Amino acid sequence: MDLLDFLRNRRGVAKATDLNKAGFSDRALARALESGLVSRLKRGIYVAKGADPDVVAAFRANGRLTCVSAARFHGLWTLPGDPEGLHLSCGNGLPRSGVVNHAPCIHPVHPFLPIAGAADVLLHALRCQPELEALVLVQSAVSQALVTLEFLRAKLPGNRNGRARAILDLVLPRADSLLEVLAHTHFVRAGLRVLMHVQLPGVGEVDCLVNDCLVIELDGGTHLEAKQVKKDQYRNNASIRGGRLVLRYYYSDVVHNPERMVAEVLAVLASREAGHFGPPRSRPDWLTAS
Template sequence: MEPVQYLRSLGGVARTATLLRAGITKRQVAELAELGSKPVRGVIALPGCDSDYLFALAHNGLLTCASAATRHGLWIRDRPARRHLAVTHARVKAFIPHRTIRFPAHEHLPVASVADTVLHALGCLELSEAVSVAESAVKSRRVQLPLLKKLLAPNRSARARHALSLVTGTAGSQPEVEARLLFIAQGWRVVAQAQIPGVGRVDFLIEGIVIVEIDGHAFHDDRGSFVEDRRRTNVALLRGHPTLRYPPEVVWRDPERILREVEELLLNWRMGRRGQ
């Protein structure tokens, strides 16, 4: 791969040491510097380079936590207002620092490992985001739950351990994680990915009665799945399990509506049974 193409494959910015290790000569490195700039010593950046990578390299750190989650394909809804960097140097104000680095970072990019990214998220982010990041990492087998539990021993952050206690590795999407946390906080008995005879697996079974399904964007994109869903819904109802369905947008923007409707259905269903 020729030098400019290689540098662009790294987001358009890299340390000169990284380029030299890749076999690019000192003369070629100098030519790259002429094409771009040297924002800090030992770093070459082409025009239009990845701004997060440039920021991390300029501050001698690694993207981590919320800033690395999407880089690893982990579930997180919002881009952080401030960047999160794993660093070992002194105090900073330009970003949120994480000072413990346990595993080797990406070989070529300024991005912390998946495990460090998850561990930092567990102790830093708001609960639903922290659980979502960890859930997706465990679900995809990018990190093992027992390892996370071992690293978050009792002398570590109680906040991180609480978030980790809510990770199951079974959710199918980030909105499912948020919905499960909503139901748990309400004090309901919740079974995620419940198996119901004749119906199959459902996202949630609440109080042994109400089924809640969180429908993804690709939901019912063909006639066959549409027909199958109606069959499942009918069979579930015949077995005493009414179903509520919500798109991700409702989970994110109007969670109170979900709680209100589930509570109302539970109440009406129980009253109907008592009246029989």
């Protein structure tokens, strides 16, 4: 592996000590600097062209990426939208322009990149982010077995962490996508009885069963493929044959228009309670015609 490949494997940035440990001599580093493909970010830090800008910024600020700024490095779900400022743990509490400075990291960190470990990332997010943004981060970490809810609760004692612990109460035992945890939260907040990943005879596993009568499926991008669409429609038929209505929602519904989604679910449930989906009171003409 040459020096540039080594840097690219480290998001484009490395400390001189790490380069030396990897066997790159001062002469090799000098040649790379002369070529213009590598530059000195600051004393003891070298950066290649095309380096990850967040990693570069963290090295420059002597901080570690954390909270939402570190989510992608741990494979955590996030809601759309650009976070306000770069979230770093700089450890000194001094204000920096364009930086949201978090508490010092107290758990194991990335071995060579300026990135907080998953535990600190989640604890910082629970104290910093709005409820749903923090929830999807924690849900994805728990689903990947990066941390446990018990571990996080133990790290959040006292009244000042009451809001953070309340977010942990919304985490599901299993969630295959951020759509599931968001939909579950919105429906529960609307006062509905919600079961997730329910096995129905003749249908298979459905995403949500609301009030034991309404199946709700949450469709990602793969559900738009022709083969999957046909399969989903047959599943809809099977659900209705079994006496349950079906609604399907997509990413834009759950993430961008949750109020409209919940209102529609409530309207369907109200119609069902009013008997609008039951048998007609009189026999229609099309049944009596010969």
